[in-house]
Amino acid sequence: MIIGILITLFFLAGIYFVAVLERWSLSGTMQWSSPVRSLLRLFIQEEIKPRKHDSIFFEAAPVFFIAVILLTISILPFGEGLVLIDLGTGALFINAALVYVMVCLLMAGWSVNGVYGMIGGWRALAQLIAYSMTVVMVLTATVMRAESMFLPDIIESQQSLWNILYQPIGFILFYLSAMAIAFLPPFDLPTAESELAGGVWADFTGIRKLLFRLGRLALILTLSVAVVVLYMGGWLGPWLPGYVWIFLKTLLVAASFFAVGRFVPRIRQDHLLEYHWKFGIPLALFNIFLVGGLLII
Amino acid sequence: MISIQLLLLIVLGLVAIWFGWRVFMTSSMVRSALSLMASMIAIGGLFLVMEAEFLGVLQIMMMGTEMSIMAIFMMMYMMDPGGLGEMDMSHQKNLSITGAVIISLLIGGATLIIDWGPIAVNIPGPHEQNRLLGLEILERSMMIFETAGFTILTGMIAAIAVALSVKNKRN
Numbered sequence: 445m446i447i448g449i450l451i452t453l454f455f456l457a458g459i460y461f462v463a464v465l466e467r468w469s470l471s472g473t474m475q476w477s478s479p480v481r482s483l484l485r486l487f488i489q490e491e492i493k494p495r496k497h498d499s500i501f502f503e504a505a506p507v508f509f510i511a512v513i514l515l516t517i518s519i520l521p522f523g524e525g526l527v528l529i530d531l532g533t534g535a536l537f538i539n540a541a542l543v544y545v546m547v548c549l550l551m552a553g554w555s556v557n558g559v560y561g562m563i564g565g566w567r568a569l570a571q572l573i574a575y576s577m578t579v580v581m582v583l584t585a586t587v588m589r590a591e592s593m594f595l596p597d598i599i600e601s602q603q604s605l606w607n608i609l610y611q612p613i614g615f616i617l618f619y620l621s622a623m624a625i626a627f628l629p630p631f632d633l634p635t636a637e638s639e640l641a642g643g644v645w646a647d648f649t650g651i652r653k654l655l656f657r658l659g660r661l662a663l664i665l666t667l668s669v670a671v672v673v674l675y676m677g678g679w680l681g682p683w684l685p686g687y688v689w690i691f692l693k694t695l696l697v698a699a700s701f702f703a704v705g706r707f708v709p710r711i712r713q714d715h716l717l718e719y720h721w722k723f724g725i726p727l728a729l730f731n732i733f734l735v736g737g738l739l740i741i
Numbered sequence: 742m743i744s745i746q747l748l749l750l751i752v753l754g755l756v757a758i759w760f761g762w763r764v765f766m767t768s769s770m771v772r773s774a775l776s777l778m779a780s781m782i783a784i785g786g787l788f789l790v791m792e793a794e795f796l797g798v799l800q801i802m803m804m805g806t807e808m809s810i811m812a813i814f815m816m817m818y819m820m821d822p823g824g825l826g827e828m829d830m831s832h833q834k835n836l837s838i839t840g841a842v843i844i845s846l847l848i849g850g851a852t853l854i855i856d857w858g859p860i861a862v863n864i865p866g867p868h869e870q871n872r873l874l875g876l877e878i879l880e881r882s883m884m885i886f887e888t889a890g891f892t893i894l895t896g897m898i899a900a901i902a903v904a905l906s907v908k909n910k911r912n
């Protein structure tokens with residue numbers, strides 16, 4: 445019980461930290477009060493509804509967005525035996541839930557009846573379909589090693605050697621795909637500020653925008669946990685308790701996402717898709733082949 | 742005595758049918774595609790209720806992607822994708838109603854006539870189910886799955902090759 449509360453507090457702190465880092469990736473300075481200021485501002489901001497918007501999608505998209513991410517959180521292990529729902533197909537479910545991030549962005553982009561939003565939505569569709577293909581292929585390789593789709597079993601399989609060293613190609617692909625799925629810079633095409641003036645989110649204000657922003661922060665943290673669980677040994681580590689290890693590794697991964705984003709320019713849409721379909725998928729297939737070979741040896 | 746499982750099964754079945762009906766009752770292409778998606782998710786939920794976890798999760802995952810792709814194609818090819826111009830989605834009403842009634846009766850009759858065998862009592866756990874499914878794919882159904890997998894891989898390579906040629910011409 446106490447550990448549960450502790451982990452919740454850890455992750456709320458983690459979301460705060462991610463929000464500060466997000467600000468840092470844009471401005472280059474650590475502004476510790478900026479998340480509070482943004483929160484208050486979005487609370488009192490006027491709620492503007494575009495003309496002839498699709499009312500069902502407009503109201504549903506932000507709520508679904510955050511709901512999908514909470515679903516993903518519920519199956520991830522935050523420590524030894526500390527998992528809300530221990531699904532027998534946990535590894536597959538990560539991808540199944542993240543696919544609906546794309547659906548929510550599509551709904552959001554379509555609903556506002558605006559050009560920027562719609563282009564952002566279709567961009568999100570192309571990007572997330574491409575990258576969820578890689579995710580499922582590299583997940584297969586981690587599942588092959590663990591011979592189980594239970595996430596705790598995948599962590600236990602890394603007892604001797606973490607997957608980051610055992611299947612480095614898979615790690616790099618999953619890491620980049622995670623960045624693309626969370627549409628972090630340099631893959632922030634659906635919400636590109638300078639091209640689409642905010643893209644998918646451009647016409648959302650007030651509480652709805654707040655839900656999107658909060659959902660994105662939670663999504664980044666969730667994907668960081670997924671990277672830690674699948675590739676960096678999860679709770680494995682000396683001296684400290686398992687949940688502290690997961691938390692520290694998660695923060696490290698989240699910080700590295702933003703560090704990469706800060707120093708790399710935004711990638712072009714056609715390059716993004718080209719690199720993925722021409723190099724990403726063949727490499728992911730090669731990774732499965734390689735891991736299969738290593739497992740037989 | 743209706744168990745919670747049976748109750749959920751009935752509710753999800755009705756949800757699937759309701760969203761299936763909504764597909765044709767809206768003029769907005771994206772609403773239509775996403776209604777079909779909701780119907781398919783309800784079917785995924787049916788699998789989950791029937792404790793076929795892998796199939797349920799797979800259904801939910803695949804349909805999210807597939808129906809989104811369908812949404813963009815429907816939007817591209819229809820002359821009134823937003824449904825703002827009084828477009829009617831239904832055609833050949835008498836023929837479709839007759840066809841739907843006949844097929845529904847046939848399927849309904851078939852479900853009553855077929856001997857479904859005894860209801861499974863001991864359902865294997867998710868881990869065991871995954872293993873059994875893997876064995877099934879690599880034993881009896883290997884030919885089917887290999888053919889399907891190979892066809893999809895060929896399709897992917899062909900699609901990438903087609904996308905390449907445009908770029909080469911420009912250079």
